[in-house]
Amino acid sequence: MAENIKNLCAPIPTELHAQLRQRQEESGQTLSQYMTWLITKFYESEGKSTMKENQRTIAFQVSTELFKQFKDYLQRKGIKQNAFFLACIQQALEEEQAENGAESE
Known part of the structure; x- marks a missing residue:
């Protein structure tokens, strides 16, 4: 049985569109597959800490x-x-x- 599919359309800035299309083409996926992967990855990572609980980052700038x-x-x-x-x-x-x-x- 086929998965239920809905269309999503939203205007985005031209530069972001160009970057998205380039990465989508490099991935070898269709736009639909790439957007599904991208949105899924976003929601999977949402709320997950990028740092280990017992570690902290130190950052500073130099010349x-x-x-x-x-x-x-x-x-x-x-x-x-x-x-x-x-x-x-x-x-x-x-x-x-x-x-x-x-x-x-």
């Missing part, structure tokens, strides 16, 4: 030149960006703990 130098450094050292920052944070916290321990003696 383009500093960013390039940093990325080059990471590549030379074979280090992942998150591993670098986690190590820096852990080191700073350990140093503070050592300083506080020395002060209480």
Whole structure:
């Protein structure tokens, strides 16, 4: 038995339409299939947290030149960006703990 189908029509901005059609064509799906997939994915992800419950994001901006130098450094050292920052944070916290321990003696 065929699934009940309803037509959905809504005007959207031209640039968004072009982007949507490009991605739909790249997917190899018909527009109907692509829109069904897209809307389904949206509703499936709605209300789901993108972060793990026990983790938080830290973000900040740097100059383009500093960013390039940093990325080059990471590549030379074979280090992942998150591993670098986690190590820096852990080191700073350990140093503070050592300083506080020395002060209480």
